[in-house]
Amino acid sequence: MEYLLAFIVGGLICVVGQLLMDFCKLTPAHVTSSFVVAGALLDGFGLYDQLIQFAGAGATVPITSFGHSLLHGAMAEAEQHGFIGIAMGIFQLTSAGISSAILFGFIVAVLFKPKG
């Protein structure tokens, strides 16, 4: 059941992206950028946590969760250090995603030959 929910919710988020690309002629970079902003905004109202609870990976795998966890890290640190904490905590939770993207991206680029 949780697989089905993840499939449906994750698929629907991708459908929104596809519609933006086809009808509004947005480039992939524009789509992902707006999705990250949308994730941060939704989390600002506390809605994204509910979506994650409902759909699991269907909500954590799309790029919208990047904006959500940026804000979550910022708010967690802000509770302890006030305003300055927002700057301190912003990358706290997404550090795994960004550092692994840098590491694996670099290793693959060194080891593999460009194709096509």
Add this chain to the structure above:
Amino acid sequence: MSKQKLTPEQQEYKEKIKPLQPKPPYLLNVAKAFLVGGLICAIGQGISNFYLTFFNFNEQTVGNPTVATLILIAALLTGFGVYDKIGQFAGAGSIVPVTGFANAVTSAALEHKSEGLVLGVATNLFKLAGAVIVFGAVSAYIVGMLRYLFQMWF
């Protein structure tokens, strides 16, 4: 798209070619994006369940290792040239999940490999994916500030 004023001739031409331009197959594209995007999320759910069962994670923290694992898989697939083929088929279904972020990072680095490790690979690593980080950080900062102020006053 461009904001320049078009001459009457140019406008006339634009109207004329409109019915000749190919229309994207909207429904088919949407169905493909839904299938592939949903499938990637279902695989993510499987990885999440693996970390929940065998490692010390809970529902809140399991997103992190899941995303990192998907990034590893997507980077490897990009290296083998498979992810581009998936992308051609799936459109947004391969761009919106976090695997698309990994593909953007890896493919930009691979493309500039011939320019050397420092100026090629390292400099261009975030050429495509940087926008996501910039907009994410800026929006999270602004929303965070607003929420913090809101909490202080109410």
